[in-house]
Amino acid sequence: MTPSLTRFTRTAESASTDVIRAYSTSFGLATRLLGRRHRQHIRNVYAMVRIADEIVDGVAGEAGLDANAQRAALDAYADETHRAMRTGYSSNVVVHAFARTANRCGIDADLTEPFFASMRADTPVGAGDDDAVHIYDAAAHARYVYGSAEVVGLMCLRVFLQDARPSEEDRSRLESGARQLGAAFQNVNFLRDLGDDTDRLQRGYLSAERLTDAGRDEWVRIVRTQLDDARAAIPLLPRDARAAVRSALSLFDALADRVGRTPASDLYERRVRVPDPVKLLLTARAVLMTWLEPRR
Structure with a gap:
């Protein structure tokens, strides 16, 4: 990698590590036991899926997004993830770190598409959905x-x-x-x-x-x-x-x-x-x- 890309990737991986530290003491502890060749990759996977989970579990709603906007936010995140997996780059640091891992380890859309399908199942379907x-x-x-x-x-x-x-x-x-x-x-x-x-x-x-x-x-x-x-x-x-x-x-x-x-x-x-x-x-x-x- 070029020096600029190397620096950006390291920054992206630091952001992914911060996500796991903030959201899961159990998984954070477990990743410390991994060999060096696995550790950051697993943190990158965790961070990508955690951000998607947060979109559908209330963060977007608390930010004021209605049902349509929440689904659009998740779709945009999924699209960016798949684009990054194809190109090896994203301006979203968590997505960028995951894409580098996906390309290195052979994680493809056969796994990410079912993941995002389940996340979409958790999005509200429209007005009044909060009551059902x-x-x-x-x-x-x-x-x-x-x-x-x-x-x-x-x-x-x-x-x-x-x-x-x-x-x-x-x-x-x-x-x-x-x-x-x-x-x-x-x-x-x-x-x-x-x-x-x-x-x-x-x-x-x-x-x-x-x-x-x-x-x-x-x-x-x-x-x-x-x-x-x-x-x-x-x-x-x-x-x-x-x-x-x-x-x-x-x-x-x-x-x-x-x-x-x-x-x-x-x-x-x-x-x-x-x-x-x-x-x-x-x-x-x-x-x-x-x-x-x-x-x-």
């Missing part, structure tokens, strides 16, 4: 989770495999694990954000009715299955990605535990979280487990 809860049935839930979370897991996997050549069997297992991990993360977040999603955002991702304890238990069971499937694929990852993925999985495993012990009615009133000392302990365990693993 948007209910996701089983099919809509599956489509939404694939686009909003599973493809993000696949983006991260392409980063991890940028210099690897796994067998077709291993690649298939890794892709399944990445999708399952993304789905588990999303479903846990749906459970812990029940109040905000239902009351402020007017979305019913998990149920057409108010979630009961039995419904909570069923979703926790689904999450457990997804986490177990993802856990089984971790040993197939490059060694310098395993501790970070284990750490993130362990944190959401602990969240699922806490959600499962919380009455469903309380989930509408408060957001369940894992205390920082517990996060540090889980992270240390993930590092130790990876360090003790035999080398492949």
